[in-house]
Amino acid sequence: MIESYLRVPGSTLALAASQTLYMVGWSLVAGALLGMLLAIVLVLTRPDGLLENGAVFFITSTTVNIVRSVPFIIMMVAIMPLTKAVVGTRVGTVAALIPLIVHVAPYLARLFEGSLLEVNTGIIEAAQSMGASTAQVIWYFLIPEARASLVLALTTGTIGLLGATAMAGAIGAGGVGNLALVYGYERLNMPLMAVTVIILVVLVQLIQTLGNAAARKLRHI
Secondary structure, X not given: OHHHHHOOOHHHHHHHHHHHHHHHHHHHHHHHHHHHHHHHHHHHHOOOOOOOOHHHHHHHHHHHHHHHHOOHHHHHHHOHHHHHHHHOOOOOHHXXXXXXXXXXXXXXXXXXXXXXXXXXXXXXXXXXXXXXXXXXXXXXXXXXXXXXHHHHHHHXXXXXXXXXXXXXXXXXXXXXXXXXXXXXXXXXXXXXXXXXXXXXXXXXHHHHHHHHHHHHHHHOO
């Protein structure tokens, strides 16, 4: 029934969904880890930071800003040589992970930086007065105090990443974007395009709802 209405085999729909989940999942994990590392460097080395270092802060901040300013579709094309060198191909679902990670990491870095800077400086000062090392301040005080805000930041990043994966499908990465383009737009299959949009909207709402719920729970722990 659904297949005849959308004019697409069920196996194709399932494959597109699995490819999108694959791209979002792996690029989110890698991007979040790299983004957190960058955020910590920015927070520690900024003026009045625990490890204030103007040169490191300037280089890191500038690099993050430059990468963030490049539109995703241009970035995908620009770093194709890097993608080829890392995964051995320029197209496909696996190849899309490289530009997705490069795209989302600095975006999350800025979001995470804002979350970490929201932590009351009195907590950091108290931790230092107790003799905590920089690593202990980060792991036992800074990140736990910012966890609710970090979850909301990660939620925002996930939604942005979902949109990027749809765009990646336009140049051969597969997923929902490729489904909408090849089976929807190019074949004038408006029902499929409409359903694709609806699915993305529902996913965004679900991700945001879960993120908000998790953040509320963490605030009351």
